Amino acid sequence: MINYHRFEFSISESGFDGWLTGNFANNTFPGYQDGYNWFTVFGVFFPTVTGVMAGINMSGDLRHPSRDIPNGTLSALGTGTFLYLLFVLVLGCTCERSALLTDFMLASKVAAVHVFLLAGLYVSSMSSCLAAMYGTPRVLQSIANENVIPGITFLGKGRGPNRVPVYAMAVVAIVTLSFILVGQINTLAPIVTMPFLLTYAAIDYSYFALAQTFEIQMRRDERFR
Template sequence: MLRQHHKKTSRHAEHGVTGYSVSTFRNNSAPRYEDHQNWFTVFGVFFPAMTGVFAGINMSDDLRNPVQDVPVGTMAAVGTCLFLYLVFVLGLASTCQRWALTTDYLIAEKASAIGVMVLSGLYISSMSACLGALYLTPRIVQSMANDGILPFSRQLSLGKGPNRVPVVALVLFALVTFLFILVGQVNTLAPIVTIPFLLTYACVEYAYFSMAMTYDMQRRRNERFRQQACLIRAQAADTHKSPTASSYGALADAKRVHDQTGASARDHSTVSSTESPITSPDEHSSIRSAESRESNPSKGTDSGATDRSYLLGK
């Protein structure tokens, strides 16, 4: 049994695994960049590992209360991932030599007690990342196409089925992904992927900063419009209760237009009645008597008496 343990220990030592050691951790704690490597290249490789926490933000349409659930879920995901990554990094730094960490990408499988569990977790996390990308990215492209931002927006906005699955956007995303897979080097591909992420986050943060800076201005403007609307409703209510309370404004103008229209209609009816054709002598005499009364109001009573006496005599 001691011989098997010695063989296992020697095999781990050949792969650069020394076990938990303070000297190994001290040797790996200081930065020692290789040729053509610096802090930014290392950050570019590490940064894509932190982008999966924003998958919940892209699925905000499926949440019951996005305003409350998205911040809580995002912060919980960031905290959990940060804790697991720190434990993973500190564990490898305490058990593996530097040359093994920089050359062997599967050093975690050799340093673990059960290597199959590490490989299973690697496959599961890879499948989860692929499924998340296949579900989220085409829908983002479809939403942008619905707004007319992208070229060929009509084709990219098409959906199939009741859930409007973006088939065209999914095929386009798969083709672009295959092109990046052909690179074959993770350390070469990771900085290329990091740049679009950082540009997108910079634009989002600038948009939020602009909205936050103009929040007070927008609130004052909304308050002013609300006060004006309340004042207009109050004036309308007062005018409706007391017709003589207001002699100016839109309501008074509408009333004057209505009065003028009624007066013109009455004048038109009067002119029409005076210009109507005469069909009998009696109508002719009544029209002449009406005209004489209008021209001489003082004689209206005498002409009326004359007409009555004429009719009685007849």
């Protein structure tokens, strides 16, 4: 027989109090610990949503990239945002702040079915690794073939009919293993976030500049025509 009293004691001991305990008001406002601020927390959260860009990295394999990439990206962003907010609200309303700050596996302990949550973690981790190992070397290979950065032209070489980027995959594997051996995810996550933000800022500025000069270019073409 299941000992429900022991189960309830273990749940409450882990920091799960329930819905009507005032945890929502206590967890609403930030309370950063020593060495942490808004940017460090954002740096840990931001890499979790960059997996949406895996579809763009594989745009060459899509049948209609101009249609499928915007639809897939917006759908993935909407679904991911909804699930993240739901997850945060449920834990913030039912768990104590001290438990949220110290126990990184709290969600697994308070889940109704632990197996489903752990299975989701393993599957998402494997899919992220596979997407990174497939998409990142392709991007690095394309950059090397453009001859934008000197000294990395050898990364543009590929083998087989699909030009598999073997050298780029080796470089990505070395960098990944180096980050794993460090072991401090909270320290490495903001470092990983900065290249993403710089890349997105450059792309946004390029598109903004192109949009601002589009009408000027059209009038110039019409004049010469």
